[in-house]
Amino acid sequence: AQSVAQPEDQVNVAEGNPLTVKCTYSVSGNPYLFWYVQYPNRGLQFLLKYITGDNLVKGSYGFEAEFNKSQTSFHLKKPSALVSDSALYFCAVRDSPGGSYIPTFGRGTSLIVHP
Amino acid sequence: DGGITQSPKYLFRKEGQNVTLSCEQNLNHDAMYWYRQDPGQGLRLIYYSQIVNDFQKGDIAEGYSVSREKKESFPLTVTSAQKNPTAFYLCASSIVGGGQASYEQYFGPGTRLTVT
Numbered sequence: 671a672q673s674v675a676q677p678e679d680q681v682n683v684a685e686g687n688p689l690t691v692k693c694t695y696s697v698s699g700n701p702y703l704f705w706y707v708q709y710p711n712r713g714l715q716f717l718l719k720y721i722t723g724d725n726l727v728k729g730s731y732g733f734e735a736e737f738n739k740s741q742t743s744f745h746l747k748k749p750s751a752l753v754s755d756s757a758l759y760f761c762a763v764r765d766s767p768g769g770s771y772i773p774t775f776g777r778g779t780s781l782i783v784h785p
Numbered sequence: 786d787g788g789i790t791q792s793p794k795y796l797f798r799k800e801g802q803n804v805t806l807s808c809e810q811n812l813n814h815d816a817m818y819w820y821r822q823d824p825g826q827g828l829r830l831i832y833y834s835q836i837v838n839d840f841q842k843g844d845i846a847e848g849y850s851v852s853r854e855k856k857e858s859f860p861l862t863v864t865s866a867q868k869n870p871t872a873f874y875l876c877a878s879s880i881v882g883g884g885q886a887s888y889e890q891y892f893g894p895g896t897r898l899t900v901t
Contacts, residue, residue: 679825704889713789713875713892714828760827771816771835771881772843773890777827 672697672765676776683751684784691746691779693761702764703744704773705735707757714760720744731755751783788812791876791893798870798900806861806896808876817859818877818890821845828875834859835881863898870900 673696683689695701702721706714718729725737735746746759758780762773789810798804810817819831830843834853848867853859859878863870874896880888 706890706892711873711895711897713791713894714877714890716889716891719889771879771888772818772830772833775828777825 672701672763672770672774674761674763674774674776676759676761676779678779679777680780680782682782682784685753686750689748689751689755689781689783691759691761691781693744693746693776695742695744695761695763697763697765700766701742701744702766702773703735703737704762704764705729705733705744705746706760706762707731708760708778709757717746717759751781753783753785756781756783789876789878789891789893791874791896794894794896796896796898798898800900801865802900803862803864804870804898804900806863806874806876806898808859808861808893810857810859810876810878810891810893812878812891813856814878814880814891815856816879816881817853818879819843819849819851819859819861820875820877822873822875822895831861831874863900870898873897 675694704719705717708714720727720737728734758778760778761776764773792807816835818833820828829845832851834840850862876893877890879890
C-alpha cells in the first residue's frame with residue numbers, strides 16, 4: 671500500500687525568505703515521488719519528480735526537493751520565495767517496482783508568501 | 786495546461802439532470818484519469834483508463850460513468866445518482882509504458898460544476 675502525508679495545511683513565509691513544504695510517504699518498495707502546484711481555479715502543474723539517483727532534485731521555477739529515504743520524506747524547497755509562488759502544492763507517490771501506476775496524492779498545502 | 790482541454794470551464798445544472806464533462810488530450814498518452822477536488826480534501830480518483838475501451842473505478846466512482854472510445858478522449862458523466870456533485874473536476878493523462886510508473890501526470894484546466 672502507498673500513502674502520502676502533507677502535515678501542514680498552510681505555510682506562511684515572507685518574500686525573499688527560504689520556504690519548505692513538507693511531505694512524507696509510505697510505500698512497500700521504492701517510491702516514485704512527485705510535486706505539483708495548483709493556482710486558483712486551474713489544473714495541477716508538474717514541478718519535479720524523484721525516480722532514482724541524486725537525492726536533490728531540481729525542478730521548475732527554482733524549486734527543488736530533497737529525497738530522504740531514512741526519514742521517508744520528500745520536502746519541497748526554494749531558497750528565496752516570491753509572492754507569485756503563493757499557491758496550493760501537492761505531493762504524490764507511486765510504489766515500485768510492480769506497483770500501481772495510479773498515484774496517491776496528499777491533501778495539499780497552501781503556501782502564502784507575504785510581501 | 787499540457788495539451789489537455791476540458792470543457793466547459795463552468796457548468797451549471799439542476800438537480801436530477803445528468804451532465805457530461807469533456808476531456809481531450811493531444812499528448813498521445815495511454816492513461817487518462819478523472820479526479821474530483823473539494824476544498825481541504827485534495828484529489829480523489831473517480832475513474833481511470835489505461836487503454837481504449839477499458840476503464841477502472843477509482844475511490845469514488847458511485848454516481849459517475851465514463852467511456853473511452855478514442856485514445857484522446859475520456860468524457861465523464863455525472864449522473865443524478867451522485868448525491869453531492871458540486872465540485873471542481875480535473876482530468877489528467879500520463880504515459881504508461883514498460884510496467885514503469887515513473888511518469889508524471891498532465892492535468893487539464895478543470896471544470897467547475899455547480900448543481901442546484
